[in-house]
Amino acid sequence: MKKNTRLTTIGRDPENNHGIVNPPVYHASTILFSSLDDLEQRDSHSYRNLSYGIQGTPTTFALEDAFTELEGAYRSIAVSSGLMACTVSLMSFVESGDHILMADSVYGPTRRFCNNVLSKMGVETTYYDPMIGAGIDKLIRENTRVVYCESPGSHTFEIQDIDAISAAAHQHGAIVIVDNTWAAGYYYRPLEHGADVSIQAATKYIGGHSDVMMGLIAMTEKTYDAINDMTVNLGTHAAPDDCYLTLRGLRSMPARLAQHYKSGLEVASWLKQRPEVDKVLHPALPDCPGHELWKRDFTGACGLFAIALHDFSRNALAAMLDDLELFNMGASWGGFESLILPGVKKFNRKQSPWPYHGPLLRLHVGLEDPEDLINDLAAGFERLNDAS
């Protein structure tokens, strides 16, 4: 069956559920055992053995099965947030004295976790230029356990060569983890390009409605045990109502993504013509670092991209942003609504110097009519120019 068909059927079992289309929400802490034998034989670490609510319920398992299908994985685990998916995956493969290679374009809180938490546990992080490709080989040390990628970087949109990075990492026995939130597992499947672990903030496109926090981790057989053990040890539980909402979001994700792709490209192409804009960082457009890799590896794009403006003052930027009607300011993305986020100050790059002079704006193009979105931005540019 084709991808869209599989995504509407996987993780459902109406025949064993009174004919109801969606799996029910099972809430659980306590799970009862009917005999001393049963109780003593429980093995809380065995696969999908219900012994305590922290390991999830059939609601969790339905979501995990669907994600396994989406990412083409061996197994998947749902955790409480996208950030938890990032941090627990990293922790699963390192101990004191180990070394991690981290893409310099990575999501800020993942960077913060390495700098503030892993460093205290004796794990060293080296940041690398996301465009390094096979050159990663030279940075891998004897104690390098993980090469962590985010493709594209969720603020600056560099597409990474996961095939080349994975080949080099595996020669040295290192694990490759990819944050695949942007492509949502729908336009790119890292495990098919050599990665060992693909994680997503399902908070974004899978949830799709700006009302749920969820992290999902898809693994190969080789990496499953280590990550599963760490989730058990840490108690990374994803709540059943949130699993239900996330799985419900997944059902309509292909249709939503197709619209985000189309509208996003339309708005990005319009922005490319604007004199205020220095660069449009949309992986489907040639200005974006790694555009050739996007053409080689990806089958589409979501609605998230950035623009680098020419030099404008903060006042002028505020005049533009404060009165936008449809592009509201706020963290996260992947919902049905458009968002805009100025970001340049927060970046603290080590290896790949910041190439843009003016402010960087990250846009999420939602499901509104793109003509209205363009009109909103055009009025914003007018205010930007008037205030300059």
Ligand SMILES: *Cc1c(COP(=O)(O)O)cnc(C)c1O
């Ligand atoms: C949002 C995001 C995360 C974290 O997800 P949360 O669910 O918000 O914790 C991780 N990686 C990327 C690329 C993100 O955009």
